[in-house]
Amino acid sequence: MTAMALNRRYSLAPLVGLLSLVIFFVLIELLIRIGVVNRFIVPPPSEIIASFSRVILEEDILHRFVLTATECLTAGVMLTIFGVAGGVLMHRFRLLQQACETWVAAMASAPTVLMYPLFLVIFGRSAWTIIMMGFVAALPPVILKTLEGLSSTRRVLINVGRSFNLTPSQQFWKILFPAAMPTIFVGIRLGLIFALINIVGVEFLINFGGLGALINELAERYDLAGTYASICFVILVSVLFFMSLEKAERWLRPFE
Amino acid sequence: MATNTSQPILVVEHINVRFETPDDGPVIAVDDVSLDVAPGEFLSVIGPSGCGKSTLFNVMGGLLGGYEGRVSVAGETISGPHASIGMVFQEExxxxxxxxxxxxxFPLELIGMPKDKRIERARHFIKLVGLDGFENRYPGELSGGMRQRVSLARTLASEPKILLMDEPFAALDEQTRLLLGDKVLQIQQDLKQTTLLITHNITEAVQMSDRILVMTYRPGKVKRIVNIDLPRPRTSEIVGSEAFGRYVAQIWADLREEASRGMKDDETRTMRVDEARS
Structure with a gap:
């Protein structure tokens, strides 16, 4: 296949993606209109679109959007720093790895969101409760993926470092860490997904702060179209974070 | 002992390596191997799979400890990786x-050479291995043979006294292997680089070496040393010569018996595993 044909295929991909989304919404709209799907459970997409202006103007969406995004960003920065450091420590100290790996893995699948009353007691009804819930829930995948990335560094690369007489610090910064980078990014991406789910979830549960609280309020008012419109903004936060992460990854790893 | 008339730069004396394996108990990987390499010489170590060639490579490169015997470079006994020894590995x-x-x-960065100077030096070695024009490419954009040349250039950039290579072209096709052999020969002749090549490929060994050390199958011992008296400078064209064919036949006669033992040993081990499973 020629480069031009490949380029055309890649430029077509977002268009096809958008088109399939439009087809999906048209189908839902049709199913609701002919009565197959109950409009009091799933509002018609046309109503959701119409409710956007109302949600933006009346519900202070920008402020809530920024609030949720800031909470996500703070949790994301914290989990990158502490998660990567945790993984590195577990890789460095075999005893720590043997002692902790199992329960860190168990923590990854635990419904930590149910611990929100404890966090409320510790941090109060504040943004810190939400951030810490997101952080704690998202920490295990970052730790585990960092550990996996470092442990699966190809033996030959380590031997190259040894043959050049690298110090342990050089071995880490010049070989182990860059070799583990792709897996660490997978961990951060997973961590961000966990963090966003938990942040919006806790906002919803404690009815405080950003988009999660707004979804709660609109659902309480039985404003289904508004609720779904707010969910779209949560998706927008997610898209923004993933695009930024992709950009950071491309900057750090230009060879990919 | 494999000897040469000039004062040797690398001396390996009575190396014994034993491994503890879960299935076969203690295994003698290398049994009393001694060799020496003169400055500028090209020595190949050839043997069937499992004869301890790579173990010997790791011992000489200082990557493996816990062995009996002594390895010295220019009279200095070494017990770990040494700046005088540059290693090129079998794997990418x-x-x-x-x-x-x-x-x-990379090795120039480690010694703290200023960036502009190290880039200039790196470009020199990139040109030496014939990769000029690819300086800004990443390994993922190169073929297997090109990547091995990058590894070779990286090792040469550290300007080692001895170049140790462990089957560097094992993963490449025969034509690429012959052409890369030409490249290595040319570099070795230009730099008068002392080189020790570990290989299981007879053609490759005869094409490049001054001497070939043939090893036995487990335990890995020195079976014979063959002096390759072919004219230099050499290229892969020598592969078609009658003298080349004679050397190949002579080494194969030595290796055949060892390779057959290795094959039988593999079959016995597989049958034993099958029996244990059933």
Whole structure:
């Protein structure tokens, strides 16, 4: 296949993606209109679109959007720093790895969101409760993926470092860490997904702060179209974070 | 002992390596192997799979401890990786996150050479292995043969007294292997680089070496040393010569018996595993 044909295929991909989304919404709209799907459970997409202006103007969406995004960003920065450091420590100290790996893995699948009353007691009804819930829930995948990335560094690369007489610090910064980078990014991406789910979830549960609280309020008012419109903004936060992460990854790893 | 008339730069004396294996108990991987390499000499170590060639490579490179015997470089006994020894590995070992220039400049970066100077030096070695024009490419954009040349250039950039290579072209096709052999020969002749090649490929060994050390199958011992009296400078064209064919036949006669023992041993081990499973 020629480069031009490949380029055309890649430029077509977002268009096809958008088109399939439009087809999906048209189908839902049709199913609701002919009565197959109950409009009091799933509002018609046309109503959701119409409710956007109302949600933006009346519900202070920008402020809530920024609030949720800031909470996500703070949790994301914290989990990158502490998660990567945790993984590195577990890789460095075999005893720590043997002692902790199992329960860190168990923590990854635990419904930590149910611990929100404890966090409320510790941090109060504040943004810190939400951030810490997101952080704690998202920490295990970052730790585990960092550990996996470092442990699966190809033996030959380590031997190259040894043959050049690298110090342990050089071995880490010049070989182990860059070799583990792709897996660490997978961990951060997973961590961000966990963090966003938990942040919006806790906002919803404690009815405080950003988009999660707004979804709660609109659902309480039985404003289904508004609720779904707010969910779209949560998706927008997610898209923004993933695009930024992709950009950071491309900057750090230009060879990919 | 494999000897040469000039004062040797690398001396390996009575190396014994034993491994503890879960299935077969203690295994003698290398049994009383001694060899020496003169400055500028090209020595190949050839043997069937499992004869301890790579173990010997790791011992000489200082990557493996716990052996009996002594390895010395220019009279100095070594017990770990040594700046005088540069290693090229069998597996693909370029750093995928570094461009060709940055890969080759790696050892120069470690000694703190200023950036502009190390890039200039790296470009010299990139040209030496015939990769000029690919300086800014990443390993992922190169073929297997090109990546092995990057590894070779990176090792040469550290200007080692001895170049140790462990089957560097094992994963490549025969034509690429012959052409890369030409490249290595040319570099070795230009730099008068002392080289020790570990290989299981007879053609490759005869094409490049001054001497070939043939090893036995487990335990790995020195079976014979063959002096290759072919004219230099050599290229892969020598492969078609009658003298070349004679050397290949002579080494194969030595290796055949060892390779057959290795094959039988593999079959016996597989049957034993099958029996244990059933």
């Amino acid at each position: 070992s370029t750093f995928p996150w570094r461009s060709v220039t940055d890969n080759v400049a």
